[in-house]
Amino acid sequence: MLLFDNNMPHTPLKRQEDIGLSPYELKFRGRHRSEDVQMTVFEIGAEDVQEATIHSAEEILSYKDSDKLIWLNIDGLHNEALMRELAENLHIPTEILSDVMEPATRPQMEEFDNGLFVSLKIMQFNEKLHQVSIDNLSIVMMNNLLITFLEEECNQFNPVKERLKKHTRRFRALGTDYLAFALLDVVIDNYIFILDMLGEKIETLETKMVLSHDRRILESINLLKHEISDLGRYIKPAREMIMSLVKLDSDFITSKNNKHYKELQDNINLAVELLDYYHELLYNELNIYHSSMSTRLNDIMALLTVFSVIFIPLTFIVGVYGMNFDNMPELHLRHGYFIVWGVMLLIAAGMLWYFKKKKWF
Amino acid sequence: MLLFDNNMPHTPLKRQEDIGLSPYELKFRGRHRSEDVQMTVFEIGAEDVQEATIHSAEEILSYKDSDKLIWLNIDGLHNEALMRELAENLHIPTEILSDVMEPATRPQMEEFDNGLFVSLKIMQFNEKLHQVSIDNLSIVMMNNLLITFLEEECNQFNPVKERLKKHTRRFRALGTDYLAFALLDVVIDNYIFILDMLGEKIETLETKMVLSHDRRILESINLLKHEISDLGRYIKPAREMIMSLVKLDSDFITSKNNKHYKELQDNINLAVELLDYYHELLYNELNIYHSSMSTRLNDIMALLTVFSVIFIPLTFIVGVYGMNFDNMPELHLRHGYFIVWGVMLLIAAGMLWYFKKKKWF
Amino acid sequence: MLLFDNNMPHTPLKRQEDIGLSPYELKFRGRHRSEDVQMTVFEIGAEDVQEATIHSAEEILSYKDSDKLIWLNIDGLHNEALMRELAENLHIPTEILSDVMEPATRPQMEEFDNGLFVSLKIMQFNEKLHQVSIDNLSIVMMNNLLITFLEEECNQFNPVKERLKKHTRRFRALGTDYLAFALLDVVIDNYIFILDMLGEKIETLETKMVLSHDRRILESINLLKHEISDLGRYIKPAREMIMSLVKLDSDFITSKNNKHYKELQDNINLAVELLDYYHELLYNELNIYHSSMSTRLNDIMALLTVFSVIFIPLTFIVGVYGMNFDNMPELHLRHGYFIVWGVMLLIAAGMLWYFKKKKWF
């Protein structure tokens, strides 16, 4: 299935050694990765966008006081030294970066002195593996600087990068909050896209289910329910976060972008409604499966009972005349055998008539 | 059934190529249609109403500064050039028209500088096909201009058009918000009408169900539950939208029409209550079906058990005297055969008495 | 049962021809009735009450500027001409009277320029038919005039009429809002009375259910659940209405009667709590019924299995010695027959011991 791999071991949210860490400590709490951290900078001017790859925190500093709009994307969270430099040079509070380095963090939003921090889950459908990978997206919005953090590189933002080139002037004019909206919009659209894929499976299952009594249907329902629960864990807190973002009266979300954030809220609400809708369909399917099993059991037992109830007395009768008593007068009747057949046919016909009347078949 | 066609493929809400679209981009996201867009204008003066069909966006402009009340109805959303002209000439924000062109949009309400945008699902019962078609209704209310957008033509608004001719003066006096109310009122009355039709099916099913054990009842419950869930997806967000419309303190809903919007709220609440009521009835029916299956299984098994338990020992006894041992004294008793019959009748009578006492039948 | 008649056809809430009616149109939407509309007037002075039957709307006008408290009760809603005269002469808004003439209307409350409109369902237990009839009660409260509308005459208000005669002075002093409270109080007390009757049936069912496996119990649970759902549809919106009545800051509910309206709220809350309580009891009963069916099935199958498992091998053994092979040494043993009996008794005893140990009976 998409999300839930039956054979994957349980990944704990909290390791014992991370309990009691200071909120000011920059320690990466995810799975350590050996690759280098990838940093890309987009410098958005009034006329054009320049993309560059950078390798050290110092290079970022040069962009700091630019009059352009700067989008810095960082893939990889395990470089603790880099984080410390970001904290010091860009004045991002250490508590914020500490949360960035905790992949188990809940979707959240926090305003700080010179910026706004937003974090939620990003879901990326990998067509080759036919599987969804889940990552944490952290966004730090400051005056003319937007930083995005991801554990792994992801190509979900390509459409935004293209729009950036086409509508450079609009992005420059609307600022970091519009850029952040564009990214969040893509993330939520992907939620809906993935829910759609699950929905297709659920509806296919429903049409399959009506007459079949395949045990694999039960397994599919089980897996799909697990996946819907998993998605709910990521999407529902994201809605909460988006809603407090819309209600927030912050300098970092300008009034001209307010309507876009309201649209985000509509989209995430749509996602949650889809989630609830599919949850209900699956619950319904399980009920129907169960009832249909019990209908089938009725049919099976009715068949067995009809057969047994008809033949049990007949078998008893033929048993009687198979006994070896010396003195059994019926055995010596001339038409004894045929009379017994007659009686047995009468009994069978009576039984059949009875079951027919009771609508057993 | 009405809404849910078992063989219809799943229609996704979000296509991969539409993810990341700019909110300022006017792209039609529904199923493309080759027919021309149909535009009808109603010019509502103090004395009479004039209906006209128009073909280009320029023609609309001539109505723009009319002192009459103008209702422009547009059937067909795929003409992107037209939309662009509407945006430019009537100063409707592109984000709004972008939402109009997205058929998967959630029922919503948004106020903009010179107007109010409202969108919800419209349900139309087609008597010939005995099926309900679902479309998106977008309403843009401006000072003296009301624009309605639909993907396909629909005759649901005919009663409003007739009232327009009969009570022209009232409509002229009460303005675009009263006209919008009249349209929304018809939409919600149709919700209730369709729920009523479902309700009739549900109640018919209930009376059928009591003694039957037909597998088709299970299928019907399943389909009806699916339809109730589908309706809920459209009606519940519409209620949310109507409620924020009532609470809204906007210049585009005048205080003299406020009471009408409160009535809309009462009607949509009635629709949601009906929805919940039918949901509960169906849940109840499924429970009863299930319990009645299990009662029937009890009856079947009781019958089988009574028969088996009575005849199994008897068949054993006749088997005993069918054995061919040389030395079986009973076989040579004069009344052996009759004694065995006597014993067997005693056993059967004892069993029957026992089952009678235990109230098995 | 009380409310739900299994053979009654489904009555739709909304007829197709009523969709799109103007809110200003006075059209009766219920079942048309040929009898005359009955109008009764109570003129409540400081000292005594005068009751009169009137026949035309003009007669009402004479009471309009009386310094007494006037209660006008109208049974029958289908006289559209009368309604129009009420609207014109008493300045009741047409939208209000339009709602009065719609029996499917939701319990609601609306304040208008010179009065307050309240509507809810009235339930009347008919002791002869042992059935509950449901009607719509509309109350219009104006300065010194209270109008009540009912589709059919009902004797529920008799105790209020008696109190009116006994405590004339108090009613005169406390005004129309106290009179309205007295009527609403009776309506809600009847809700509780009817819920009580249902409750008695539910608790009787529970004591019956414990050991019985009667299919009629399932039917009774089903009907009672349906009735509880039906009552919920009427009582829950009534609670909502009463609550907004208590919160309302209106000139038509004076502060000296506020405490009475709070008591109404307590009573309707009690009704809703009873409703939820009985709902839970019934849900519980259905669960218990179901579990008890499955316990009984266990018992039935255990009996069948014990019998079968004991006798099946024995019957096989006697079958073996009923075979007609020429060469079967055991048959010629002197005590062969008795040995076989011994073996069979041993097997049976072993089986019985095994089932006893496993606590099968």
Add this chain to the structure above:
Amino acid sequence: MLLFDNNMPHTPLKRQEDIGLSPYELKFRGRHRSEDVQMTVFEIGAEDVQEATIHSAEEILSYKDSDKLIWLNIDGLHNEALMRELAENLHIPTEILSDVMEPATRPQMEEFDNGLFVSLKIMQFNEKLHQVSIDNLSIVMMNNLLITFLEEECNQFNPVKERLKKHTRRFRALGTDYLAFALLDVVIDNYIFILDMLGEKIETLETKMVLSHDRRILESINLLKHEISDLGRYIKPAREMIMSLVKLDSDFITSKNNKHYKELQDNINLAVELLDYYHELLYNELNIYHSSMSTRLNDIMALLTVFSVIFIPLTFIVGVYGMNFDNMPELHLRHGYFIVWGVMLLIAAGMLWYFKKKKWF
């Protein structure tokens, strides 16, 4: 069980003759009782407490203007004359006393001109009868006077009476609201005590249930669920009442006692949480019982099927060679009998191997 007596008739909340009673009418609506009303007065001075039994309403008057704190406890509500005197002499509104005399009243709180009225259910565990009796406690708090009403005498308040003697000065200083708190605290502690007793039964049941398939377990679950529902009906509205008491900004609850009322709220919340917890445990137990029944049915049927499937073909084979055809060559084979035994053993072994492989036992 504790609360719910299976053989007790249903006691209606509302009798037909009480519908439409005036809220100003002092009529006792409970079960009439012949014993005298018991009145006890505690006069709490700065130094000591004096307890006295009084017999008439006039005697109360003498305490009215005392500078001491007066607690008047009245056991028995059916003396309508006494109530009228209380209303007149102590200026307690008749509507309040009318509620005191209605045992079916919902837990409520009402402020009046010169005092505060509080009412809730009191539950008293009777150790001899091993049963809980339920009564209505009404408390009227006035400046220096606190009146408590009960239908029957109860010894629940003894610890408060003792504390009254030990800490007289504190009670005198903290006033009627502290005394009321002390009484309410005892009432809610008794709720928790009774819930604890139920909880013990529920947890005992759970450990019993695991391997048993006793039908009495089902009955116990049923009774306990009924009791939990009953307790919920009394405790949940009491919580609502306590919460509005804490939020109330009244002169009759002084700020120095506010913290005590917050503690009451904590306690009643604890009671409701316990209620929900036990409700969940019971629901869980019913589910487990049901699933365990179905597991047992599986086991029973597997045993029957294994036995039947093995012996049915064998019994058929021995039947074949019991036929009496003239020409049956196998019968005359020298080792025919032994060959048949061999074949039958092979079949049986094959079947056993198959069931073993399928893990049927």
Add this chain to the structure above:
Amino acid sequence: MLLFDNNMPHTPLKRQEDIGLSPYELKFRGRHRSEDVQMTVFEIGAEDVQEATIHSAEEILSYKDSDKLIWLNIDGLHNEALMRELAENLHIPTEILSDVMEPATRPQMEEFDNGLFVSLKIMQFNEKLHQVSIDNLSIVMMNNLLITFLEEECNQFNPVKERLKKHTRRFRALGTDYLAFALLDVVIDNYIFILDMLGEKIETLETKMVLSHDRRILESINLLKHEISDLGRYIKPAREMIMSLVKLDSDFITSKNNKHYKELQDNINLAVELLDYYHELLYNELNIYHSSMSTRLNDIMALLTVFSVIFIPLTFIVGVYGMNFDNMPELHLRHGYFIVWGVMLLIAAGMLWYFKKKKWF
């Protein structure tokens, strides 16, 4: 399992002798313990931390007016004399200390004149016993003094003690509220850690369950559901408490620590979401177990029915020709025996074809 010991007796929340205790009475209501109360003091200066063990209340007094930050940890609550001295010397209200001595108290928060009182459950996983022990943590925050109370010593706070030594200056600067946050943070992280352990068991169970029909799976689900319910009883009120702590506008939580308390809220929300998620998974598992039992029963009964229905008529036929009538013409046919075999094979083949067509196996 972790929390719930099947053989542990039910521990009541409220003992009869504790009902009616004065809120000002310092009486220990837990299980009495003979060991001495352990008191440790941490004196946090600008430069270093000094740890000391103290033995009497007087020693505490010497720290009272220190300009350092003092953390006093008290393990053991049964020393009533000590509590009285704390109340008198440190001016902690007796009601607060009375709550500290009540282990059944609900997680709560209360502000008093010179401090803030916070109480919640602490859960400690004991690796040796593989069991979780639960204790009550009470925190009293005053100006420069923080007191923590526990019934039993616990090593959960060791990481905080280490951080105290490493970041002494930060702790000194951020004050008692930061120290309290650090402790609460560890407590909530342990909630998540324990939920993680349960989650691992739940997910392991799910993969095991798919094909097995082991009765022990049912028992495991049962135990895990009980544990989830138990955790909910402790964690959900803790969330409520944390949320009112964040909303509280108190002098004892300085604005610079506000963000930390918001993080606490995020963490406890994560815990509650996990709880709900696991609750849903378990509910799902129970449903799947149940449906899978019913699928298996279908399979068992289908096998029995196929076998029975095929062999029952055949056994009847061989019985017929085992009868001993004198006149049975078929017996003397030359190929009678072989014809019967042919007929029986035809019947069996027909049956098999029928079952194959119906997809019974």
